[in-house]
Amino acid sequence: MKNVNFFIVALFTFFSSVFSQTQDSKEKWFVRIGAHDINYYPIRSPFKGFFLKRNNSFNPVISSIELEHNIKKHIGLYLDASFGMVNNPRWKVEDNFFIKLSNGINLYVFPHYKLDPYLRLGGGYHKSNNYINRELGISDSKYFKTNKKNFFLLDGGLGLNLWLVSNFGINVQSTYNHVFAKQSRDYLNFWKHNVGLIFRFGNLKIDHDHKIVVENNKEKEKEEKEVEQKICCEDSDNDGILDKEDLCPNQFGLNKFKGCPDTDSDNIPDHEDKCPNQFGLKKFNGCPDTDSDNIPDHEDKCPNQFGKKENKGCPDIVFHPILFDGGKFSLSTRSLIIINRIAKIMINRIPNSKFYINGYADPHGKLYFNKILSFKRARSVFYALVSKGVNPSRIEVRGLGVEKKKGRRVEIIIRK
Template sequence: MKHLNKLFAAGLLFAGLTSQAQNGDNPWAVSFGANAVDTKVSADGNSSPQFIQLLNARDNWNILPSVSYLNVSRYVGDGFSVGLTGSVNKIDKWLERVPGTDNTDAILNPGDLSYYAVDAVIKYSFQDLIKSTWLDPSINVGGGYNFFGDASAGTVNGGLGLTFWVTEGIGIQLQSTYKHSFDENRVADADVPTHIQHFAGLTFRFGGKDTDGDGVYDKDDACINEPGLKEFNGCPDTDKDGIADKDDACPEVAGTPEHNGCPDTDGDGIIDNEDACPEVAGTKIMNGCPDADGDGVADKDDKCPTVKGAKDNGGCPWPDTDGDGVLDKDDKCPTVVGTVANNGCPEVSDEAIKKLNDYAKTILFNSGKSSFQQQTYPVLQAITAILKEYPSSKFSIEGHTDSQGSDSLNQKLSEDRAGAVKTYLIENGIDASRLTSAGYGETMPIDSNKTAKGRANNRRVEVKLKK
C-alpha cells in the first residue's frame, strides 16, 4: 500500500506537467484512485447482483482507504480505447445465504481475504457524441482474472463510467464494473463470486506531440516549428491583424484581408510598401501619389503642382520668352521674336540681304592683298550687327577679283579676301558654324573688265544667305 501511495503522489506531479488535449491528441491515459468490491448476490443464488442495493456501501462494499487501482489505456480512435487495470483490496464483507432460509443473506467476515485483479478493458466514450468538453460518459467490456484469498478465477466484465474533465487532460473518474464469475459456489477463500467493483479516482491523458509548445498538437499544427494560435491552426499572427503569417504578405505590419494582410494607410487601393506616397491618396498610374493638375507628373515631383505642364520641364509649362509662339525649348532665338518656320528666329528679309551686300561692296582691301583699308572697319561692324539680328541664319562670304593678273593669283586673292571677312566676323561674335567662305577669282564678273570702273565693280565681296 505504501508503494501505491507513492504512485499516487507521482501521478499528481505528472498531472501538473500534462497539457490539455482531446483523446486523439493525447492517446495515452493513466488513472488511479480507490476501489470498492461489492459481493452482494441475488436471493436466488445465481450470482446475479441486486443493483438496487449497489449504493448500500456500508453493508456491502469492501473499501481499502488508499490508492488501490491503476489503469493504463491507449486511445485507438472513433471513441474507443483499450487498457489494462490492476487493483488490490481486502475483503472483510462477504455476503452469502443464511443456512436454512430461503431468501436471507448474511454479511460475514471471511477473514480479511486479500483481493487482487488484473482486467483488460475495451472502453467506448460518448463524449464526442454528446459534444461536451467536460462530461464524458462511457461503457466498457472486457475480461479479467481475480484472486479472493487462495481462490482465483476468470471473469467476463461489463460496466459504466463517467468522467468529469476538470481540464481537457485531467479528469475525475467514476466507474462500476460487473464481473461475472462462472464459479457459482460462494465459499470464502475457495470460490470467486460474481461481484461488482467500483472505482473513483483521477485520470490523466498525455502523449501528444507539440513541437513548438503552442498548445496545438503537431497533427493539427500547420506551422509545427513556430508557436502560434489555435484559431490559426498553430500558425503565428505577428502583427495581430487576423491573418496568419503564412498567408500574410506583410506579417510584421497590421493590414487588411483585401490586401493580403498589408496596410493601405491612405485608402487609395495601393498597399503602403508599393505606394510612393503612403499617407496621401493618389492614383495607381502615379504609384499612389496625387497629380492635382493632371499633367502626368506626381505632385511630389511637380515644380508647378497646380498648373498643368510638361514632364520634361518638371511639370511646369514651357515659357515663350519672346512671345513668338515658339516655346523656349524649341526656340533657337528665345529672346528674339521669330517665326515658327525658322525655329523661332527672325527670317532674313530681302531688304536685309540687299543692305548686307551694299555694305559688302564698299569693303576695301589694300592693293593686291587681303588686308583691309582703315575706312573699311565701320562697314565690317555694320555687317556684323546685321548678322547678329539673325542668330540662326547661315551665310556664305564670297570673294571676286577683276581680270588683272594671272588666274591663279586672282583665285587665291579672292579666297584670301573672303576668308579675311569671315575671320573678322567670327572674331567679333558671329558663330563660326554660321559662316562659310569661298573665292571665285575673275570667273564671275558683274561688269566689264575693260574699264577702270568695271574692274572696280568686279573687285567685290558678296554676302549670301544659305538656305
C-alpha cells in the first residue's frame, strides 16, 4: 500500500511540475487528488444500502488521482486512477486490493463559476483478486460467483468543484460503476465516492462579487492597448519613419526605401545590394564594373582592364614571339627573359588554358631539315616553360617548318 501511495504522489508531483510551467494553458489542465469510498451494495437498485456505514469502505490516504484536459469550454477529457485496500461486506472480503483505471468526459454546467458542477461518463478497467473461488448466496437456490479478476466497467455520476482561489479548490464526486461479469450479473457493481483537492493550471481571477471565475480581461486589454500604442508611435532608429511602416526598424534609412539604408548611395537599398559598400549598377545587383566591360568586378579577373567574357574579364593575350639565329635552336638570354614572363602569365592569369607551341624556319635549306629544326626550336621553348612550373599536359608542341613564311621563330598561341 505504501508503494501505491508513493506512486500516486510521485505522479501528481510530475504533472504539477510540467503544467505549472505552461503559462498560456488558459485553464486547460486540471489535476484532482484525494481519497475514495467504495460502496458495494447497489444490487439492481443503485441506491440500496447507500447510506449504511457498514456498506462503505473509506480509504483515508491519497488513493485517487485524476488528470483532465478541457477541449472546449463545457467539455473535458479525463484519465482517472484509483488504488487502495477495501472491504466488500457483500462478498465477505476484507483488505482486498482494489484497482480502477478509467477515462471519459466531464460535462460542465457552469464553467468558470466558483461553484462548478459537472456530469461525467466513462469506462475503463477494474481489478479485484478476491472474487476467485468465492460464492455469493442470495437464497437457498441462488448462488453467484466468478472466476475472473479483471473486468471492464462503465461509470457515470456527478461532481462538484468549489474554487477557493482561481487555481485551487475542493472536489467531491460520486460515480456508479457497472461491472460486466456474466456469472455474477450486477453483484460486482459498486459506488465510488471521492473527496479531495483540485488544481487548475492557467491564468484566471475570481470575481468574488459575482462568485464567478473570469479572465482578467480589462488588464489584458489595457496591456494590449499599451503595446499597440507603443508599436504605433515608436521610431526605434530615429529615421523619421514609424516602426510599423519601417522595413528596417533598427537601421537608420531613407523614406524612398521604406526605412532601409543605402550605404554606398547607388540608389539600391542595402538589403537588395550584393555589394552594399561599393557604388554599383542595378543590372549587377549593386556591384561595380570598373572597366565597363559588362562583367561585374567580383566576377572579373581583370577588373581594371577591358576584357572578354570568355577570358573571364581579361583582354586577349598575345605572347611575344621567340626568335632564333639561322640554323640554331638554342635559346638566347633575351629569349629566356621572354619565356619567364610567358610562364608567369600561363600559371597566374590563365591557369586553365591550353597552348600550341609552333616552331618555324626560314626557307633556306632542305624542307626536311627545316621541319626538324622548327620542331627542335618549339621543343626547346617547351622544356624552358616546364622548367618554370608550367604543366606539360597543357602544351602541344608542333614543328611547322616554313609554313606561313614566318621565319626563324617560335609562337605560342592559346588553344580555343
